[in-house]
Amino acid sequence: MNVTVETSGGLVIAYLNGEIDHHNSKEIREKIDTVITMNKPTHLILDFKNVSFMDSSGIGLIMGRYRLLQSYKSTLEVRGVNKQTKKIFELSGIGSIAIINTKEV
Numbered sequence: 001m002n003v004t005v006e007t008s009g010g011l012v013i014a015y016l017n018g019e020i021d022h023h024n025s026k027e028i029r030e031k032i033d034t035v036i037t038m039n040k041p042t043h044l045i046l047d048f049k050n051v052s053f054m055d056s057s058g059i060g061l062i063m064g065r066y067r068l069l070q071s072y073k074s075t076l077e078v079r080g081v082n083k084q085t086k087k088i089f090e091l092s093g094i095g096s097i098a099i100i101n102t103k104e105v
Contacts, residue, residue, distance in 0.1 A: 003028045005035045010042035017050045025057035032065060040072045049080030049103060059092050066097045077101065 002024050004015045014032050018024075036044065044065060051058070066076050078089065079101040086102050089095060 003031050005031060007035060007039050007041070010039075011045070012036060012039055012041040012043070013045045013047060015047045015050065019053040020051055020058040020061060021053065021055045022057050025061055029061060029064060033068060036065070036068055036072070036074075041069075041074055042072075043075045043077065044069055045077045045079055047080045048078060048085065051080075054085070059089070059094065062089075062094055062098065075099070 002016060002018045002020065004017070006013045006015070012032075012035055014035075016028065020028065032044075032046075046062060046065065048054075048058075062076070062078060069076055076098040077100075078094065078098050080103050081089065081100060082103055086100050089098075089100050094100065
């Protein structure tokens with residue numbers, strides 16, 4: 001599986017690993033959604049630090065989790081992205097729905 005999810009109080013952190021593409025994004029979404037539904041967090045962090053490849057499914061992954069979080073009035077943060085990916089996220093509108101943090105160098 002390409003995701004490990006941790007919870008602590010109102011915080012959920014999903015550590016994404018490897019590739020995020022059409023073939024594995026459904027499994028990733030389902031695991032994160034299950035944890036969100038069970039825990040009803042106030043904040044979700046999607047950690048992209050160990051993502052080696054991402055196609056448009058990654059943007060869909062973020063958008064879908066944002067929609068789910070809206071029902072709980074929760075906030076979303078995307079962290080560990082490189083500068084190029086951050087630019088793509090901002091151009092796609094992710095920057096208007098989530099906090100985007102780049103990898104520390």
